[in-house]
Amino acid sequence: APVLVPVLGDQLTPTLASLRGCDKGTTIVLMMEVAEEATYVRHHQQKLVLFFSAMRHFAAELAADGWQVDYVRLDDPANAGTFSGEVARAVERHCPRAIRVVEPGEWRVLTAMQEWGDKLACPAEILPDDRFVCSLAEFRAWADGRKQLRMEFFYREMRRKTGLLMDGAEPVGGQWNFDHDNRAGPPRGLKAPPRPHFAPDAVTQEVIALVRDRFGGHFGTLDSFAWPVTRGEAEAAAAAFFEQRLPDFGKYQDAMVAGEDDLFHSLLSTSLNLGLLDPLDLCRRAQAEYHAGRAPLNSVEGFIRQIIGWREYVRGFYWTFMPGLADANKLHATRPLPDFWWTGNTDMRCLADCVRSTRDNAHAHHIQRLMVLGNFALLAGIDPRAVQDWFLTVYADAIEWVELPNVAAMALYADGGALASKPYAASGAYIHRMSDYCGKCRYSVAQKTGPDACPFNALYWHFMQANRRLLEANPRIGRIFATWDRMGEERQAEYLASAEALLARLEPAAPGWARE
Numbered sequence: 390a391p392v393l394v395p396v397l398g399d400q401l402t403p404t405l406a407s408l409r410g411c412d413k414g415t416t417i418v419l420m421m422e423v424a425e426e427a428t429y430v431r432h433h434q435q436k437l438v439l440f441f442s443a444m445r446h447f448a449a450e451l452a453a454d455g456w457q458v459d460y461v462r463l464d465d466p467a468n469a470g471t472f473s474g475e476v477a478r479a480v481e482r483h484c485p486r487a488i489r490v491v492e493p494g495e496w497r498v499l500t501a502m503q504e505w506g507d508k509l510a511c512p513a514e515i516l517p518d519d520r521f522v523c524s525l526a527e528f529r530a531w532a533d534g535r536k537q538l539r540m541e542f543f544y545r546e547m548r549r550k551t552g553l554l555m556d557g558a559e560p561v562g563g564q565w566n567f568d569h570d571n572r573a574g575p576p577r578g579l580k581a582p583p584r585p586h587f588a589p590d591a592v593t594q595e596v597i598a599l600v601r602d603r604f605g606g607h608f609g610t611l612d613s614f615a616w617p618v619t620r621g622e623a624e625a626a627a628a629a630f631f632e633q634r635l636p637d638f639g640k641y642q643d644a645m646v647a648g649e650d651d652l653f654h655s656l657l658s659t660s661l662n663l664g665l666l667d668p669l670d671l672c673r674r675a676q677a678e679y680h681a682g683r684a685p686l687n688s689v690e691g692f693i694r695q696i697i698g699w700r701e702y703v704r705g706f707y708w709t710f711m712p713g714l715a716d717a718n719k720l721h722a723t724r725p726l727p728d729f730w731w732t733g734n735t736d737m738r739c740l741a742d743c744v745r746s747t748r749d750n751a752h753a754h755h756i757q758r759l760m761v762l763g764n765f766a767l768l769a770g771i772d773p774r775a776v777q778d779w780f781l782t783v784y785a786d787a788i789e790w791v792e793l794p795n796v797a798a799m800a801l802y803a804d805g806g807a808l809a810s811k812p813y814a815a816s817g818a819y820i821h822r823m824s825d826y827c828g829k830c831r832y833s834v835a836q837k838t839g840p841d842a843c844p845f846n847a848l849y850w851h852f853m854q855a856n857r858r859l860l861e862a863n864p865r866i867g868r869i870f871a872t873w874d875r876m877g878e879e880r881q882a883e884y885l886a887s888a889e890a891l892l893a894r895l896e897p898a899a900p901g902w903a904r905e
């Protein structure tokens with residue numbers, strides 16, 4: 390009897406642990422397009438096309454390589470609609486002696502997977518996903534016994550472990566982190582090289598038709614679909630990044646320019662998260678760009694830190710703090726998500742541009758996610774679960790292991806500071822410094838209160854006041870309250886009244902955008 394190897398949509402890696410060492414003659418690879426995965430949140434249409442197309446391409450590659458692939462298409466009339474249902478049908482079809490599968494990227498899927506063995510009366514082995522630099526066991530060992538988890542210290546361990554940018558025991562350049570060089574605001578007219586565009590082939594076009602037909606009501610447009618859907622395309626995207634964007638990646642990492650949707654960012658998160666690219670390999674290639682003198686250290690270090698630092702850190706964090714993390718709400722935020730998060734219909738120019746980019750590309754870059762969208766949700770006290778659903782729905786790179794820690798812990802401080810040392814809260818001045826949004830905004834960033842003032846200004850103080858008890862004790866933010874106290878009651882009242890007026894005007898989103 391064969392071994393059944395289910396391969397999920399974010400496991401598109403030929404060296405996947407479950408495939409390694411298997412005999413092609415006695416292994417059935419099972420890939421499943423299932424309605425539940427497409428609708429447990431109503432993913433952006435581009436995200437659906439990306440997953441289905443990349444899965445179909447990967448299945449074809451495996452088959453060409455001699456694997457027996459049992460591929461269940463979404464439009465198969467017998468499709469059971471869920472992973473568990475499809476694995477059960479496959480067990481009936483193939484009578485395997487065992488199931489071998491790599492752990493998934495979401496808690497929800499893991500709990501279902503853990504029942505397969507018993508329910509199907511077939512031994513099921515769940516293997517660690519070793520496509521990461523740091524195993525979960527290693528992360529737990531690092532985290533155990535620490536009072537505080539901080540990315541920076543974890544990152545240093547990963548630098549030592551991988552030897553990336555190391556000079557013996559010392560970091561290359563004498564510092565671990567060059568972030569202070571990576572905070573340039575955008576000069577007027579800053580433009581990035583055009584995004585590499587991967588024109589939809591016949592497979593992708595068929596999937597686009599399927600998605601339009603079945604999921605045309607989901608958020609987002611499909612017209613500009615340009616994501617790499619094969620390993621070859623992902624490699625081409627990486628090569629283009631190293632050549633054209635990496636040199637300026639560091640300097641403009643935190644910059645935002647209206648209409649410049651990705652600036653010098655790599656756009657490689659979807660390929661990394663689907664398994665089309667290997668994180669360590671990418672970092673080594675970035676390091677080689679530095680050694681060849683083609684990219685400066687601050688860019689290369691910054692890029693490597695995002696991958697072996699943040700990406701690995703949030704994964705360990707997710708599996709350490711689930712399932713509680715999904716319900717964390719330390720700041721007791723309960724406001725519904727505003728309607729403009731879906732429609733883009735707001736006079737706040739920064740937010741309108743971020744929502745527009747999200748709709749057009751199923752992507753927004755980090756500082757847009759953190760300091761515009763996330764910052765607004767934090768300051769306005771939006772219910773973390775609603776914000777989580779939005780982020781999981783709209784971004785093509787959103788799989789819960791990476792989305793949830795970034796949203797709940799990094800952006801919303803819903804974990805009360807387990808991940809980050811302070812909330813990423815900022816007034817309009819920060820967005821003004823880092824972007825060209827404010828000049829043409831209907832609000833005035835310089836004005837602090839009143840109907841024409843930048844909403845971030847009053848919301849900032851409203852947030853600080855509302856959460857004073859928790860934040861005052863924080864050495865990294867506590868001092869801000871001295872400024873507030875010096876303002877005088879009248880000014881304080883103006884701030885709070887402005888914020889209350891703004892919050893009262895927020896139109897809650899119609900139900901049904903994220904979940905049926």
Ligand code: FAD
Nearest residue numbers: 654655656657658695699700754755758759786787792795
């Ligand atoms: P680049 O800026 O080019 O960075 C290079 C790579 O580093 C990325 O491809 C990504 O793999 C990794 N990386 C960078 N920052 C992070 C981070 N904070 N956490 C994990 N990996 C990181 N990333 C996702 O992959 N999926 C998500 O669902 C997601 N949701 C986010 C939600 C919020 C609120 C925030 C603040 C960040 C989120 N991120 C998420 C992290 C980051 O914004 C994206 O990885 C990045 O914008 C992807 O674009 P890029 O490939 O051009 O990144």
Ligand code: DLZ
Nearest residue numbers: 397398399421422423426427493494495
């Ligand atoms: C995101 C996604 C979608 C939309 N569809 C599928 C699917 O039909 N089949 C599949 O195997 N995976 C899909 N995925 C990705 C899964 O949701 C992802 O693999 C798990 O959420 C986490 O491992």
Ligand code: SF4
Nearest residue numbers: 737739826827830843
């Ligand atoms: Fe955003 Fe305020 Fe600037 Fe307008 S003025 S773009 S709302 S930060």
